[in-house]
Amino acid sequence: MGAKVLIVEDEPHIVESLSFLLSREGFSIASCGDGAAAMERMLADPPDVLVLDAMLPGLNGFEILRRLRADPKLADLAVLMLTAKGQKRDRRVAEESGANLFMTKPFSNSEVVDAVKRLAK
Numbered sequence: 132m133g134a135k136v137l138i139v140e141d142e143p144h145i146v147e148s149l150s151f152l153l154s155r156e157g158f159s160i161a162s163c164g165d166g167a168a169a170m171e172r173m174l175a176d177p178p179d180v181l182v183l184d185a186m187l188p189g190l191n192g193f194e195i196l197r198r199l200r201a202d203p204k205l206a207d208l209a210v211l212m213l214t215a216k217g218q219k220r221d222r223r224v225a226e227e228s229g230a231n232l233f234m235t236k237p238f239s240n241s242e243v244v245d246a247v248k249r250l251a252k
Contacts, residue, residue, distance in 0.1 A: 133157035134251040137178035139169040139195070140213070141187050145236075149182060152240050153247055166190025170198060173205055180250045182243075183230075185214035185221060196228035209250035213238065 136158045140146050143164075150160045161178065163169040166189045173181070181199075185192040192212060199205045212230040214221055225233045232246050 133159055134179035135159045135161070135176075136180045136182060136247060136251075137169065137172065138162040138182045139164075139166070139187065139192070140182070140184040141165065142184075145184075145213075148240075149243065152244055156244055156248070158247065158251070164188075166192070166195050169195060173199070173208070174202075177205055177208060179209065180247050181208055181210045182247065183210055183212050185212060185216060185225070193224055193228050196225070196230060200229040211243070211246050211250060213243075 136153055138146055138149050138160065141164045146162045150162060154160050163172055166187045183192045183195060196210060199208055210230050211232045211234060212225045213234050213236060215236040222233050231250055234242065234246060
């Protein structure tokens with residue numbers, strides 16, 4: 132079984148697409164549609180890679196990142212931040228909050244797969 136990937140995304144079609152692409156590459160996939168559920172899941176069973184949407188109901192992706200980096204159990208978790216908001220400010224906030232990689236939507240399937248592969252190593 133490949134590395135565990137948690138997809139935190141509130142758009143079902145994006146979750147379905149990412150799940151298909153990444154499972155085809157051998158990753159074990161789980162998903163959550165909101166920030167609070169994602170935090171609970173990560174604390175109970177930390178993934179190897181987190182694919183995190185910036186705009187989520189409840190806790191947004193930036194707040195999740197800040198909480199991850201402040202938690203010794205999750206501080207080193209590899210995070211790919213996905214967002215429809217591609218402004219420089221969002222990229223800066225993601226980097227300051229601790230994202231390993233940042234990608235804007237719409238994204239290339241191969242770019243996402245390559246990014247997750249890099250983070251899983």
